[in-house]
Structure formats: structure tokens, C-alpha cells
Amino acid sequence: MHLGSMRSIAVLIACVAAAPAAVYEVGSGKPHPTLASLPALAPGDEVRVHPGTYRETKRWMQSGSASAPIVVRGVGDPRPVIDVSGLNVSGVMPNPRGAFQVEASNIVIERFALKNARNGSKNGAGIRLTGGTISNITLRDCVITDCDNGMMSNGCDRVLVEGCDIARNGANDGYSHNVYFAGGSFIVRGNWIHHSVGGQNFKTRAHFTELLYNRIEASAQGEIDFVDDTPYTGTSDSNAVMIGNTVISVVRPSTSNVGKYIVFGQDIGGAHNGTLYAFNNTFIAGTDRIRFLEGTSAGASLVAAGNIFVGSNNIVTGGWASATGSGNWQPNTAAIPGGFTGTVRGSDPRFVNRAAGDLHLLSDSSCRDLTPGGLTYRDGAGANRDGTARSEYNGVGAVAARAVNGVVDAGAYEYGGSTIVVDTAVPPPGNGTGIAREWWNGIGGIAVADLTSNAAYPGAASGRDVRTLFEAPTDISDNYGTCMSGYVTAPVAGAYVFTIAGDDNCELWIATDGNAANKRRIATVPGWTGPREWSKFVEQTSASIVLAAGQRCFIEALQKEGGGGDNLAVAWRFPNGAVEAPIPGHRLTPFVRN
Known part of the structure; x- marks a missing residue:
């Protein structure tokens, strides 16, 4: 072969390798009217789905790469709706078990409304992650409602869920939830997870879970479960950490786990010997029967610091191997749990406006300057990480810097933060007449x-x-x-x-x-x-x-x-x-x- 020909081939190969990723436009009047009309995707490709209601399911089966993920994005206003009411989400192939089913790695899905994923087995999902080897999945800014499960996974790793509104999912059977995960490691940040129809707002059987700066409230049968699934929780450092969350329960029917709130340990008899770290959360009980932090595994441990407990005297219950705490606030009618130090008790934590949802602290709150410094937790690999609360939840997807002045206050919000004036502020420049x-x-x-x-x-x-x-x-x-x-x-x-x-x-x-x-x-x-x-x-x-x-x-x-x-x-x-x-x-x- 001539040298010139070899150079030409090399240039051709370089051009092919450098070929730009594709952008696919989906929607009425677009090159791809439906999701089903998309070709196979490649690393770096972007799918832009325009406003409309799409009556179809979609299996995402091609992987991106770590440096060039596949991005599937809803664009325009209002966000595109994936409505699968009446469609086959049985999981019997080739049908998925969710409105979106992710079966590949390095994928970002953001800004969709997904709803009505239900099947006869009550295990349909708005978004389902499936396959024990998939990893690096980001689910961002999605609204998921009226499904058997809002989000569900049966084995995956390195998943980020960020800025989603997940509500009214469940099937009144106690086995379906707003969020139901199993697998490796999950980060869940800045979400509003609320009003589950059946089961819990958030249930995980993952090896390691980080719940950071979320608002979780009003479940049918319990707010949060960190429980066992031996392939994932049976190894060392199957831990969970909660930082800066607001968790609020409501009064439930007498048949609906009236006292269940946060559980760490077992519920199917598998191994789970990790630690739950709870730092700077605001925990509000809808009834005095709530059990805030319940251990259900003899080998499980609890470390709680800088939290506010309101509405129930049952702070730590169940069978923990060890339970330690520091700098927490609790009702003065509640006994201080064994192993807790520096606890402050009172009749009122002094929120700015609890009825309106503003849980920042007033200047005379005894929750101020209460959190000990130097908080750390162990991640799923056994490495120590900084546990300082540096942010706060200010709405779905709006995680703002926490306005700390000196010592961190107890709870999910500081004194002097971005306080909302709900009833008295007259908005300039208008005259406020209606x-x-x-x-x-x-x-x-x-x-x-x-x-x-x-x-x-x-x-x-x-x-x-x-x-x-x-x-x-x-x-x-x-x-x-x-x-x-x-x-x-x-x-x-x-x-x-x-x-x-x-x-x-x-x-x-x-x-x-x-x-x-x-x-x-x-x-x-x-x-x-x-x-x-x-x-x-x-x-x-x-x-x-x-x-x-x-x-x-x-x-x-x-x-x-x-x-x-x-x-x-x-x-x-x-x-x-x-x-x-x-x-x-x-x-x-x-x-x-x-």
C-alpha cells in the first residue's frame, strides 16, 4: 500500500472517531414524531422531546460513556408527558415494566412528567432501572405520579436522583412505594417525595444511600425504609446517611402502620449490619404514636446529631446494636435516649411559620448553635466523609447554600436563612389589591x-x-x-x-x-x-x-x-x-x- 493511501485511511479513521454526537428532535412536526421512531443511540447523543402527551413506553437500551453520556431531555413548556394509562407495562418482554425502562449505563433523563404506569402485579413504575451491571444513571427534574411505584430499581449502581417531584404512587398493598430501590449506591438530593398511596415514600434495599436536602412527607404507611437485600446489604458498610432533610408524617388510618416513620435494618430476614447517620434533619410527627428512628436489625447502629424531633416522644426505638447522639432537640416530655449527649429539650422549637411550611428558626429558638462540629460518616466503601450540613431544601430542585453563622443550628434550616414572609409582605411595586x-x-x-x-x-x-x-x-x-x-x-x-x-x-x-x-x-x-x-x-x-x-x-x-x-x-x-x-x-x- 502506498504511504499516501495509508495517510488517507488514517485521516478517515480520525474523522470517524471525531464524528459529532447526534441530536434527535422528537414531537409533533419534528423529524421523529414518537419515541419509538428513534434509531439506536450512541455515546454523546441527545434526545430532545418537545411538549405533548406521548402515549407510549420506552426502553432505553444503549449505553453512553462516562465522558459522553446519552441525554434524554424534555424541552419546552409545558414539559412533555409520558402517559401510559392502559398500556402494557407487565415486564413480559418485549414490554417494559415502566413508562421509561433504563437498561443501559451512562444515561441522563430529565424534565419529563411520567404517569399511570400500572400492571396487574402492582409493580409498574414511572421510571424503572433494571440490570445488575448498569451504572451512572441520572434522573433529574421529573414529575412522576399515579404509578404502582414512582421510581424502581432491581440492581444498579451510582444513581443520582435530583430535583424530582414524586407523588401519589402506590397500590394500597403495602408493597409498592413512591420510590423503591435496590442495588449499589444512590444519591437522592433536592426532591419532593410525598403522599404515597400505599407503602412508603422512600424504600431502599441498596448497599449505600445518601438522602440529602429533600422534603419527604405524608406517606400512607411510613416515610423511609432502609432495609435488607442480602446481595447488597450483606456486605460491610451497608450504610445510609440523611443530611438536611425535612420529614413530615400525617395521621394515618389505624390499619396503616400508624407509628412507622424511619426504619433501618431488616424486613425480610436478610443481613444488614450497617449504620444510619442522621445529621441536621427536621423530623415532624403527625401523631404521638410515631417512632422516629427505629432499628430492626441486631447488628445495626445509629449516629444522630443536630436533629429536631417534634410531635412524638418516641425518639429511638427498636433493637439497635448501638445508638449515639449529640446536639439534638426534642420535646421536654420525651426521655433522652441512652447514648445521647448534649440534648436540648423544650416545648416549642420556634419555627418561623410551621403552618405555612417555613421551618427556619426564630432568634429565640433553643435549637440555635446546637450541632457539634466535625461530623463524619462512612460511605459504602468504608471511607470517611464530611457530614456538615452545607445546604438547605428551598423547593423542588432548589438546593441553596445554608446561611451558617458560626455553629450550625439543629434541624434542616438555620436562623436567619431565606425566611419566607407569607402573610404580611406587600409585594412591590403593585398596590396589592387583587x-x-x-x-x-x-x-x-x-x-x-x-x-x-x-x-x-x-x-x-x-x-x-x-x-x-x-x-x-x-x-x-x-x-x-x-x-x-x-x-x-x-x-x-x-x-x-x-x-x-x-x-x-x-x-x-x-x-x-x-x-x-x-x-x-x-x-x-x-x-x-x-x-x-x-x-x-x-x-x-x-x-x-x-x-x-x-x-x-x-x-x-x-x-x-x-x-x-x-x-x-x-x-x-x-x-x-x-x-x-x-x-x-x-x-x-x-x-x-x-
Whole structure:
């Protein structure tokens, strides 16, 4: 072969090796109308899925590489919806056992709404990770609802779950959960995991789990289980660490594990001799029967520091091999557990506004400056790591730096952090008088387009008033449409989430620059809801919207009523998780049409 030919081949090989990764656009009017139409993927490829409802499941079967993962991303507003209601998620091949089933390594999945993954065995999942050898999976900014299990794995390693809203999953059998993992190591950070229908909010049989800066609340049968699965928990250092979480239980029916809260140890008789480390969490019990930290393995150990326990006297229960603690706060009616030192007791931890969800500390809180320094924990490989609480949960996906001044306070939040003023702040620059409501009578149909396409809209409304809540009157008429519009001002910086409820069909629009001409749709009611029914459809809730303190946004809610009942309301959730439902008039300024 001539030298020139060899050089040509070398150049060709180099060009092929350097070929750029592909970007695949999926959606109506895009090169790939469905997920099923995608080709086999290669390392570095990106799949961009545009808004719409996709009635299909998808098995992700090709691996990326550590330096060039495959990225599957929802783009545009609202986020794409994967609705698998009525589809086959049995797990009988070639059908998956989830809306998305990940069967390969080095994959990132982010910004989807996945729902209705159910099967006869009650083990369908919104996202399922399967295969004992897969690793390096990131699941980010997903909303997963109304599945047998929200997320589920049966063997994988190095998984990151970040900024997800996982709710209303479960099957009332006690064996299905909002999150159910088994495998190697998992990091779960900045998520809102809540209102499981059956089972626990978070259950893991993994070798090592890190729960960092999450809000976990209102389960049907227990908030968190770290339990056994011998292939993973039977080896040394099968530990778990909780730092900076808020965990809140509610009153449950008498048949639903009324006292179960956090369990570490066994539930199927396998080996589990690791340690649970609990640092700087805020634990709130919905009933005095709650058992906060329960050990169920004779070889399991507990290290608890800088936590706040509220609502129950049962701080440490069960059969721990050892249980030590330092710098915790607990009710003055609770006995200090053996092995605990530096415990402070009181009648009230003095949160800023517990009812509104603001769990920062007031200046006179006895929880201040309580956490001991130098906290460490052992990871799944036996290495020591820093256990200092450096962040705090300020909404789904919004993990902010913790404003520590000297010694770290007990609990998930500091004194003097990003306190939310819920009821008294008048948002500049508006006058805080409410939201404008306009209505158009005598328009048939239930689609919002029936209103917006009518010749009378928007200039010839049948009437106009100003409401002191972001809520229209209920059950007032038939065959009409409503527009409520104005400006909403963010009192603090952070990630906000908006929700709309109404009957029949509704849309919620926002322009974060305050210019109505730049509005974009962020949420819808695709069917109908009852008054203030905030969680019937996943489409009712927006993605997180980051706003600056004092930022003034144009906001508009559209409703189309056909017949029967009618209602309309809009709520929002603050960066710290507090909710105003509906939004009060002192946050709002009416919009005036030219």
C-alpha cells in the first residue's frame, strides 16, 4: 500500500472517531414524531422531546460513556408527558415494566412528567432501572405520579436522583412505594417525595444511600425504609446517611402502620449490619404514636446529631446494636435516649411559620448553635466523609447554600436563612389589591380555544371585577369563559411552582419579564377538577420557575365552562415549600386592558 493511501485511511479513521454526537428532535412536526421512531443511540447523543402527551413506553437500551453520556431531555413548556394509562407495562418482554425502562449505563433523563404506569402485579413504575451491571444513571427534574411505584430499581449502581417531584404512587398493598430501590449506591438530593398511596415514600434495599436536602412527607404507611437485600446489604458498610432533610408524617388510618416513620435494618430476614447517620434533619410527627428512628436489625447502629424531633416522644426505638447522639432537640416530655449527649429539650422549637411550611428558626429558638462540629460518616466503601450540613431544601430542585453563622443550628434550616414572609409582605411595586376577572357569557364548548377564538374576546367582556383571592366564584353559570389576569410579585428569591384548578378546561400563563405579550403557558387543566382540587392532573402544576426577590410577573388564568359545576383558582408554592392556595390579593395587582 502506498504511504499516501495509508495517510488517507488514517485521516478517515480520525474523522470517524471525531464524528459529532447526534441530536434527535422528537414531537409533533419534528423529524421523529414518537419515541419509538428513534434509531439506536450512541455515546454523546441527545434526545430532545418537545411538549405533548406521548402515549407510549420506552426502553432505553444503549449505553453512553462516562465522558459522553446519552441525554434524554424534555424541552419546552409545558414539559412533555409520558402517559401510559392502559398500556402494557407487565415486564413480559418485549414490554417494559415502566413508562421509561433504563437498561443501559451512562444515561441522563430529565424534565419529563411520567404517569399511570400500572400492571396487574402492582409493580409498574414511572421510571424503572433494571440490570445488575448498569451504572451512572441520572434522573433529574421529573414529575412522576399515579404509578404502582414512582421510581424502581432491581440492581444498579451510582444513581443520582435530583430535583424530582414524586407523588401519589402506590397500590394500597403495602408493597409498592413512591420510590423503591435496590442495588449499589444512590444519591437522592433536592426532591419532593410525598403522599404515597400505599407503602412508603422512600424504600431502599441498596448497599449505600445518601438522602440529602429533600422534603419527604405524608406517606400512607411510613416515610423511609432502609432495609435488607442480602446481595447488597450483606456486605460491610451497608450504610445510609440523611443530611438536611425535612420529614413530615400525617395521621394515618389505624390499619396503616400508624407509628412507622424511619426504619433501618431488616424486613425480610436478610443481613444488614450497617449504620444510619442522621445529621441536621427536621423530623415532624403527625401523631404521638410515631417512632422516629427505629432499628430492626441486631447488628445495626445509629449516629444522630443536630436533629429536631417534634410531635412524638418516641425518639429511638427498636433493637439497635448501638445508638449515639449529640446536639439534638426534642420535646421536654420525651426521655433522652441512652447514648445521647448534649440534648436540648423544650416545648416549642420556634419555627418561623410551621403552618405555612417555613421551618427556619426564630432568634429565640433553643435549637440555635446546637450541632457539634466535625461530623463524619462512612460511605459504602468504608471511607470517611464530611457530614456538615452545607445546604438547605428551598423547593423542588432548589438546593441553596445554608446561611451558617458560626455553629450550625439543629434541624434542616438555620436562623436567619431565606425566611419566607407569607402573610404580611406587600409585594412591590403593585398596590396589592387583587386580580382582575373578566367573563364572557353565551359561549359554548369546554375548550379554552372556544373562548380565545370568539369574536368578543378579549375586547368585549360581559363583565369585569377585581377579586381579593386568585379564585373565581364557584357554580355561577353555564356556557361562559373567564380570564383572570394581573401581576404577581415574588417576595423572596428562589424556585416557585404554580398550580391551577378549575372546571371545565383551564390554562395558566406567565411572563416573568412582566410583559403580557411575552406570556407562556405553564400549566393546564385538561379535564375538570373540583374547587381547589390541586392534584388531580400532573398538567395542573408548573415546572419550577426561578424568580428574584421583588420580581413582578404577568400572570393569566383562562377558564372555559360548558355545563354543570364551574370553578377556577390558582395557587403557588414558595421556594421553602410553603403554599398559598389560592394566592391572596396582597400578592397581586390587577391587569388593565388598553
